[in-house]
Amino acid sequence: MNDILLFSVISLSAIGVAASVILFLIAQKFKVIEDPKIDVVEEVLPAANCGGCGYPGCRNFAEALVNSANKNKSIEGFNCPVGGSEVMGKVAEILGLEVEEQEPLIAVVRCNGSRANASQKISYDGPATCAFAHNLFSGENGCPYGCLGLGDCVVVCQFDAIYMNPETALPDVNDKCVACGACVEACPRDIIELRYKGKKDRRIFVSCVNKEKGGPARKNCKVACIGCGKCVEVCTFDAITLENNLAYIDYEKCKLCRKCVSVCPTGAIHELNFPSRKPKVEKTGEGDAALKKEKVIAAKKTESTKDNQQELKS
Amino acid sequence: MNMLIVSGSPHIHGDTSVKKIMYGVVYAMIPAMLVSVYFFGLGALRVLAISILACLLFEWVIQKYLIKGPLTINDGSALVTGVLLAFNVPSNLPIWILIIGAFVSIGIGKMSFGGLGKNPFNPALVGRVFLLISFPVQMTSWPVPKLLFGCQALTDAITGPTPLGILKGGLKMGKTVQELMTEMPSYVQELLGNQGGSLGEVSAIALIIGAIYMFVRKIITWEVPVAYFGSVVVFTGILWLIDPMLYVNPAFHLVTGGLMLGVFYMATDMVSTPLSSKGMLIFGLGCGILTVVIRVWGAYPEGVSFAILIMNAFAPLINMGFKPKRFGEKVIEA
Amino acid sequence: MSILKTFKPGGVNPAENKLSANRPIEILNPPGQAFIPINQNLGAPAIPLVQKGDEVKVGQLIARGEAFISSNVHSSVSGKVLKIDNVVDPSGYKRPTIVINVEGDEWVPGIDRSSEIKKLVTLSQKEIIEKIKEMGIVGLGGAAFPSHVKLMVPDGKKAEFLLINGVECEPFLTSDHRLMLEKGEEILIGTSILMKGLGVDKAIIGIENNKPDAIDHLSGLAENYDGIKVQPLKVKYPQGGEKQLIKAIINREVPSGKLPIEVEAVVHNVGTAYAVYEAIQKNKPLIERVVTVTGRYLSKPSNFLARIGTPISDLFEKASGLPENTGKIIGGGPMMGKALISTETPVVKGTSGILLFSEEEASRVPVKNCIRCGRCIKVCPMGLEPVLLAQLSEREMYTQAELENVMDCIECGSCHYTCPSGRPLLDYIRLGKSKVGQIIRNRGKK
Known part of the structure; x- marks a missing residue:
């Protein structure tokens, strides 16, 4: 009996030792030499694997960072949108480099074609994806550039940062947005753009991407940009350009002076999170003043709904 | 004018629906139900009623309180599962066991995967096999058919083995097939259903009538039944030619046990079988071979339900391996 | 009679509903205003040759197809060009269209409008191809x-x-x-x-x-x-x-x-x-075509010989009015046609019919879980697996979809037609096709 016990113990141990030696040799032979810094850098990355940096995951991004640091002694051009400058600072510290402060970005939805502003003219019956509806027709409100309201951006967001607002049928972005750019990619109509978050979340942008002429654009949507060019004239910083009947505010040049907001005849230019101001009494005709009032109200509305949303979310 | 509706083509839809298919299966099972009531009396009626009610109830409760989705109780799939479960048990099964079977069928076999269409296994068979393993005694004491009007059915005093049971037991004791055949009902009796067994499996004729109805309504296709029957006949035929003393002839295999029921009503279950024609043929072939292997060499006298469940597990693999032939796939020599 | 020929595999047999089969072709008068899109063909759009204010005659070339796969567009009416503007066409989007205010019906000389049948073909092979191109x-x-x-x-x-x-x-x-x-x-x-x-x-x-x-x-x-x-x-x-x-x-x-x-x-x-x-x-360019206007609720389903550019509302009028309960207007047949978004959409070269559905007919059956019955595979004329392709597209697994030959799909709609669960299979497959097409094109660029 003891013999059997002894025999099995010895033979099993022998097999174990032999196997471990083989494993060790193989491990030596196929060893992958990796910079230990990669692990350290990966530690400080947010591990969201969102792909916002342009790499498939945080590990790949860490590898790219370390490679670049070793080769070019710089990590310029790399940015982790989720971690922002804080994380990039830490990464730079690990790699012994300095990093420029990058201004935080946020996703901005450039369409205000809510049901109230752009009435529904067609009803769509099919799978709830913008990508398909975009191939099929110009949209329930008739605007061939505007938001389709089926929420492809919401589906791709990994940060719970974008939601459809049932009242307006437009997506709202909240504070959780890390500007990974997934929604920008997902939107078949290129409505969403990454812009500077701005101090105190103050932003000014043209909330329209319609390239049609004024008449047809307004026919579908009350708050469309009609390409009148008033904002271009009034801007003192050359931040606004007009192309294909559409104004665009360059967020790098914009100084948030709000002059363009007050001259926009349709209220297509939005200001967010600015302190309210008294509407100036203008000398122009009544119609214009009325329009302007409408616009201020509209702007306030969006502002307040966004605030509400944020409160609700937080 | 109304608001115009926009959607992708096609703009018309055929007249098939899940509901029509499921109720079609139920209609097809009516002859077998009548036969079972005829042979097993009120006991059969009781089992049918309880199984159906329990399945519907579990479906409703789970869909409403656990899944919280739209109610699917109307689509007929729970009804089909209920009838099939009843078909797969003896008519004297205690009620509580039957209710456990219904719970396993619907709750574990179907709803835990997400409801109709998501289940990898045939729900009724999951329930049946669960009961067979858990309650082997109750599940295998079959009442001898007793005509309704000679009524002893409710008390079920007399129980007896199925033909397959006689065969298996007899062969173990060293008897030859010829000797055993004398102990069995004649083929005509077996075709009509005058044999021991579960509710639905006894009458081959009633099952075939239902199957013809399903073929006509295009609820089932020819691939699985043909491959299943074909492989059973060929396999058992080979064995029979080798030694008719030890192996019984193919005709016996066809008319006894749950083969007819399994082939037409469970191996053709859409959800748990492969999609393409080729895949279905492979599926039927596998089922047939496994059935015979279990019947001839296995511990259980009957192998249909195990065979189908095992092949259900292979269905995704078969789907990947056996694609339909694509149009224009073959490169034509110019 | 021997067994009739047909194709294999797949196919479905939808109810025929050929309501207008016994209605002779009626010639429709030119509309008051014609909307002639410059892109009526598969391929590149034609380049407009006329400007606002130009006088045009019936059969005059008004846009030339320059690219290899492109075709000429001729005026189907006579009158004055009002503007070249974006107008909703059957694609569901506004696209460049030549709008002509119709005055009279003056034809370009040289077009034989008689019904006399000319049998003798005098042109050579090359001349035939050239002429077909020229006539759009x-x-x-x-x-x-x-x-x-x-x-x-x-x-x-x-x-x-x-x-x-x-x-x-x-x-x-x-x-x-x-x-x-x-x-x-x-x-x-x-x-x-x-x-x-x-x-x-x-x-x-x-x-x-x-x-x-x-x-x-x-x-x-x-x-x-x-x-x-x-x-x-x-x-x-x-x-x-x-x-x-x-x-x-x-x-x-x-x-x-x-x-x-x-x-x-x-x-x-x-x-x-x-x-x-x-x-x-x-010598007559392609300026008119036969259009079936039909629908169960239309009191007079008809076949019209309509000028290209006629707004479809004119056709309804001739077919005794648009029914009150119209829910969907389809350009083409019910299996492959496109839902139109406006009653002012013009008839284009590819418009074989206009089909009206009531709201009831237009609504789709509710979508249920796939029961994996395999009917879509049986009816697919291209031998594909629509259920798999739709799933891959829905989950954005486009590379996998490409391997499963999503590009072979001819978009006939048999799969969706036959699905007992009413799943919009073709919608998803079409989405997958467009995405895979993009991927393939990007690959070509690199």
Whole structure:
């Protein structure tokens, strides 16, 4: 009996030792030499694997960072949108480099074609994806550039940062947005753009991407940009350009002076999170003043709904 | 004018629906139900009623309180599962066991995967096999058919083995097939259903009538039944030619046990079988071979339900391996 | 009768509903204002040649197709160009369109408007192709592929058969059927012109046997034409698909991703054959076409010979008004047609019919779980697995979808039609196709 016990113990141990030696040799032979810094850098990355940096995951991004640091002694051009400058600072510290402060970005939805502003003219019956509806027709409100309201951006967001607002049928972005750019990619109509978050979340942008002429654009949507060019004239910083009947505010040049907001005849230019101001009494005709009032109200509305949303979310 | 509706083509839809298919299966099972009531009396009626009610109830409760989705109780799939479960048990099964079977069928076999269409296994068979393993005694004491009007059915005093049971037991004791055949009902009796067994499996004729109805309504296709029957006949035929003393002839295999029921009503279950024609043929072939292997060499006298469940597990693999032939796939020599 | 030919695999048999089959073709007067899109063909849009304020006559060239796959556009009316503007066309989007205010009906000289039949073809093969291009002929079956391109056989290939598609497998539509009955002789002459243009001596006209009158009529006439045969076919959708028709008639399979010329066949529609006859023998460009206007609630389903650019509202008016309960307007047949978003959409070269559905008919059946019945696989004429492709597209697994040959899909809609769970299979497959197409194009760039 003891013999059997002894025999099995010895033979099993022998097999174990032999196997471990083989494993060790193989491990030596196929060893992958990796910079230990990669692990350290990966530690400080947010591990969201969102792909916002342009790499498939945080590990790949860490590898790219370390490679670049070793080769070019710089990590310029790399940015982790989720971690922002804080994380990039830490990464730079690990790699012994300095990093420029990058201004935080946020996703901005450039369409205000809510049901109230752009009435529904067609009803769509099919799978709830913008990508398909975009191939099929110009949209329930008739605007061939505007938001389709089926929420492809919401589906791709990994940060719970974008939601459809049932009242307006437009997506709202909240504070959780890390500007990974997934929604920008997902939107078949290129409505969403990454812009500077701005101090105190103050932003000014043209909330329209319609390239049609004024008449047809307004026919579908009350708050469309009609390409009148008033904002271009009034801007003192050359931040606004007009192309294909559409104004665009360059967020790098914009100084948030709000002059363009007050001259926009349709209220297509939005200001967010600015302190309210008294509407100036203008000398122009009544119609214009009325329009302007409408616009201020509209702007306030969006502002307040966004605030509400944020409160609700937080 | 109304608001115009926009959607992708096609703009018309055929007249098939899940509901029509499921109720079609139920209609097809009516002859077998009548036969079972005829042979097993009120006991059969009781089992049918309880199984159906329990399945519907579990479906409703789970869909409403656990899944919280739209109610699917109307689509007929729970009804089909209920009838099939009843078909797969003896008519004297205690009620509580039957209710456990219904719970396993619907709750574990179907709803835990997400409801109709998501289940990898045939729900009724999951329930049946669960009961067979858990309650082997109750599940295998079959009442001898007793005509309704000679009524002893409710008390079920007399129980007896199925033909397959006689065969298996007899062969173990060293008897030859010829000797055993004398102990069995004649083929005509077996075709009509005058044999021991579960509710639905006894009458081959009633099952075939239902199957013809399903073929006509295009609820089932020819691939699985043909491959299943074909492989059973060929396999058992080979064995029979080798030694008719030890192996019984193919005709016996066809008319006894749950083969007819399994082939037409469970191996053709859409959800748990492969999609393409080729895949279905492979599926039927596998089922047939496994059935015979279990019947001839296995511990259980009957192998249909195990065979189908095992092949259900292979269905995704078969789907990947056996694609339909694509149009224009073959490169034509110019 | 022996077993009728048809294609394999797949196919469905939707209810035919050919409501307007007995209505002779009515000639529609020119509209008050014509909207002529400059892109009416598959391929590149034409370049406009007219400006605001220009006077145009019927048959005048107003936009020229410069690219290889592109076709000319002619004015279908006479009058003054009001503007070149973006107007909603059948694509569901606004696209550049020449808007003409109609004044009178003055034709360009040289167009033979008589109904006299001219049999003698005098042009050479090259001249025929040139003339077809000049006259802006496109495939009138619905896809609107420029016809002259199909006649130009690529180097190293040859054509053996010309197949003429008189199948009209879409339910409701009857425009080709009526054309075959009323313009049989012209279609046969057009066919012989196409044969000459293609350089083949065999042509087969495929007609489904739900149109026995058309089969009899054309077979009778075809006896006088060398090499033209009429082939009755079993009714099955989508027999009118190019690849399916070739399979049905001459039993050859076009290889995946290749054109029909690969199996030495070229397919043209009967409507195209008629247009070719008019262009070559009568010098008349493609400015009008037969349009079926139909629907169960329409009191007078009809077949109209309408000018290109006529707003479809004019057609409803002629067919005794748009029904109150209209829920959907479809340009084309119910299986492959496109839902239109406006009653002012113009008739274009590819408009084979306008179909009206009530709100009830228009609504889709509720979507349920897939029960994996495999019916979509059985009916797919391309031997694909629609259920798998739709799932892959839905989950954005486009590379996998490409491997499963999503690009082979001909978008016939049989899968969605037959799905007992009412799943929008084709919608997702179409999405997958467009995404995979993008991926392939990007790959080509790199």
